[in-house]
Amino acid sequence: MHGLTSWYRIKGTRRNREAMREKIATGLGTMLLAFLILSATMLSTSSIRYAYTPVVLSEKVESEKAKKIDYEFAYPGKIHPDSPFWYAKVIRDKAWLAISLKPQKKAELNLLFADKRLMSSLKLFESNKPDLGLSTLTKAEKYLELAEKLSDNSEDGFYEKLATSSLKHRELIEQEIMPIAPEDLRPHIVLTLDKTKEVYKKTRDRMLTKGLVPPENIFD
Numbered sequence: 001m002h003g004l005t006s007w008y009r010i011k012g013t014r015r016n017r018e019a020m021r022e023k024i025a026t027g028l029g030t031m032l033l034a035f036l037i038l039s040a041t042m043l044s045t046s047s048i049r050y051a052y053t054p055v056v057l058s059e060k061v062e063s064e065k066a067k068k069i070d071y072e073f074a075y076p077g078k079i080h081p082d083s084p085f086w087y088a089k090v091i092r093d094k095a096w097l098a099i100s101l102k103p104q105k106k107a108e109l110n111l112l113f114a115d116k117r118l119m120s121s122l123k124l125f126e127s128n129k130p131d132l133g134l135s136t137l138t139k140a141e142k143y144l145e146l147a148e149k150l151s152d153n154s155e156d157g158f159y160e161k162l163a164t165s166s167l168k169h170r171e172l173i174e175q176e177i178m179p180i181a182p183e184d185l186r187p188h189i190v191l192t193l194d195k196t197k198e199v200y201k202k203t204r205d206r207m208l209t210k211g212l213v214p215p216e217n218i219f220d
Contacts, residue, residue, distance in 0.1 A: 067218040071168040074112055076119040081136050082129060104158065107150035111162060114143035118169055122177055130182050134189065137177065141195045144169060148199045151206075159207045164215045166200040 079089050093113055100106050117140035124133035147162055173193050181189055204214040 069168040073115040076116040080120045104154045110143045110147035163203040
């Protein structure tokens, strides 16, 4: 009987060791994938570039003339929060932020992540995944807030990009996400939208104190 008990204990220990090895292997695999994604991203671009032109007003004749913000979001990629590989992308973004030591670089990265996650959020809402879309939208605007907080000593051109991006965020949320969002989620979207508006106001005020001309807020 004692021998049988010992055999079960040894077998249980082996199972625990095998389970631990599987967890370690999975963790290392995820970290390796994130590192590879980060390396590929940094090799493909040595600096962040935005497809950007000054704010202009374009007229679209339907029932009335509609104003648009001229700002192009960065391509969000093919991996979105509903993908099994999303966690690796999140690790990559965190690693990218960690190795970026200058506040302006961190501000640029946060703006980049804000733009990409906003586009992912829209895709999720369009794919009838509103709960995940709202969660992604909330994270997008948090990244936008971080970009504003880290922009204190940025170059003048970045303030204009940030202000224009915040206006484009508002436009996309109000005109594309809100109309297709479920009724019960709309109050949460409004709260997120308030953060977007605040980013524009703070960036505008900072630009004015520096003698810069902020982009026009067409929503006022």
